[in-house]
Amino acid sequence: MSSAIPLIRLRGVGKAYPLADSPLGRLRTIVTLLLGRPLPAVFQALSGINLEVHRGESLGLIGVNGAGKSTLLKTIAGVVRPSAGEIEINGRVSALLELGAGFHPEYTGRQNVFLAASLMGLSDAEIRARLDDILAFADIGEHIDQPIKHYSSGMVVRLGFAVATCVRPDILITDEVLAVGDESFQRKCVSWMEAYLRGGGTLLLCSHSMFHIEKLCRKAVWIHDGQIEAYGDASVVTRDYLAWHERRLAAARPGAQPSNAQAAGQHAVRKLSLNGCGAEGTEIGMGETLTISGVVFAPDGRPPVVALGFLKADGTPIYGLASDMDGHVLSAISTHEFVFNLSLPGLLLLPGHYIVRAHALDAEGYRLFDEVVCPLVVKGDSREMGVCRLPHQWHA
Numbered sequence: 498m499s500s501a502i503p504l505i506r507l508r509g510v511g512k513a514y515p516l517a518d519s520p521l522g523r524l525r526t527i528v529t530l531l532l533g534r535p536l537p538a539v540f541q542a543l544s545g546i547n548l549e550v551h552r553g554e555s556l557g558l559i560g561v562n563g564a565g566k567s568t569l570l571k572t573i574a575g576v577v578r579p580s581a582g583e584i585e586i587n588g589r590v591s592a593l594l595e596l597g598a599g600f601h602p603e604y605t606g607r608q609n610v611f612l613a614a615s616l617m618g619l620s621d622a623e624i625r626a627r628l629d630d631i632l633a634f635a636d637i638g639e640h641i642d643q644p645i646k647h648y649s650s651g652m653v654v655r656l657g658f659a660v661a662t663c664v665r666p667d668i669l670i671t672d673e674v675l676a677v678g679d680e681s682f683q684r685k686c687v688s689w690m691e692a693y694l695r696g697g698g699t700l701l702l703c704s705h706s707m708f709h710i711e712k713l714c715r716k717a718v719w720i721h722d723g724q725i726e727a728y729g730d731a732s733v734v735t736r737d738y739l740a741w742h743e744r745r746l747a748a749a750r751p752g753a754q755p756s757n758a759q760a761a762g763q764h765a766v767r768k769l770s771l772n773g774c775g776a777e778g779t780e781i782g783m784g785e786t787l788t789i790s791g792v793v794f795a796p797d798g799r800p801p802v803v804a805l806g807f808l809k810a811d812g813t814p815i816y817g818l819a820s821d822m823d824g825h826v827l828s829a830i831s832t833h834e835f836v837f838n839l840s841l842p843g844l845l846l847l848p849g850h851y852i853v854r855a856h857a858l859d860a861e862g863y864r865l866f867d868e869v870v871c872p873l874v875v876k877g878d879s880r881e882m883g884v885c886r887l888p889h890q891w892h893a
């Protein structure tokens with residue numbers, strides 16, 4: 498439930514970075530700034546951002562690389578000073594932004610825990626009381642007594658997140674934390690964030706994983722070219738964002754190509770066909786049976802989960818299901834390949850253009866790696882409205 502005073506309020510926030518792409522340019526910029534003169538050329542990373550986040554809300558931040566998401570989070574966290582507008586923060590913020598930000602590279606992990614937690618307002622006694630929990634969460638073994646400068650990026654994130662969990666902030670700001678940690682750490686973080694939100698915490702989560710955004714956030718904001726492109730329910734904003742990507746990809750890439758996930762050796766949808774037809778999709782008559790089949794690659798050799806979604810051609814979601822929801826286990830056809838076959842008898846989608854989307858997830862159905870789409874055209878004569886027929890009867 499939202500309280501009247503927002504924890505975060507942004508009014509017309511903008512951020513301009515000086516354009517200084519050479520050592521001489523940087524020197525000129527510094528001198529200009531020192532002289533208090535207006536900067537000749539700036540890059541507008543953010544402009545006109547108006548946003549309110551209330552206690553207990555979870556807001557996802559999405560957008561392409563360079564859209565301005567991190568800059569926005571940094572201005573909220575107070576790491577970057579906005580060049581325009583106002584920011585009001587009413588609560589204790591814990592921000593997990595850049596790797597190792599707030600950590601001293603020469604100090605050990607343990608020393609950094611004390612340093613970071615005390616900077617976040619905990620007393621020495623409070624930190625000592627929570628130390629075991631922090632170390633258990635970070636789970637980096639004897640590395641805790643080695644200098645941070647020798648840590649891997651994943652270990653730094655583990656420690657940073659572990660400190661944030663002990664502080665129990667009013668507002669937790671995280672920037673792609675989930676992308677850095679390994680699988681079990683990701684799950685631990687997601688579970689912790691879910692519990693934190695259930696307990697009334699407020700979350701700002703920047704991620705390129707729409708799965709995580711939809712799982713953890715009720716609202717989302719889509720940043721594009723430093724401005725708010727869309728704000729609203731996470732499912733709606735992520736849908737619009739993915740539809741935009743689909744349109745962009747379709748314009749840029751006619752014909753099928755291997756997905757990034759496939760190229761990277763991750764879980765991937767290797768094949769998707771509708772009634773036996775591949776990437777070109779198929780046409781069926783309304784009320785006919787649709788079969789969806791395909792092959793999912795699983796690098797760990799464990800039966801993966803496949804999720805299937807039906808969307809209107811404009812990206813509006815209609816229906817989704819996943820093999821694990823139905824307790825179905827995909828059959829292995831080789832060490833790393835698993836098949837699925839699903840039939841939908843008497844499909845009651847109304848005549849029109851649709852998209853069937855298949856997602857490859859890990860064996861737990863937790864991490865989403867890949868998605869492949871196939872167009873579907875439903876033919877027929879119907880004057881009904883909407884996307885599907887609901888069984889109905891008229892009575893006297």
Ligand SMILES: Nc1ncnc2c1ncn2[C@@H]1O[C@H](COP(=O)(O)OP(=O)(O)OP(=O)(O)O)[C@@H](O)[C@H]1O
Pocket residue numbers: 514515540542560561562563564565566567568569
């Ligand atoms: N210190 C800086 N000086 C100059 N330009 C910067 C600086 N920091 C960020 N930018 C620029 O501002 C723009 C927004 O960057 P930002 O890191 O906020 O994007 P992002 O949406 O978080 O991207 P990503 O998804 O890749 O992390 C980019 O064009 C970036 O090059």
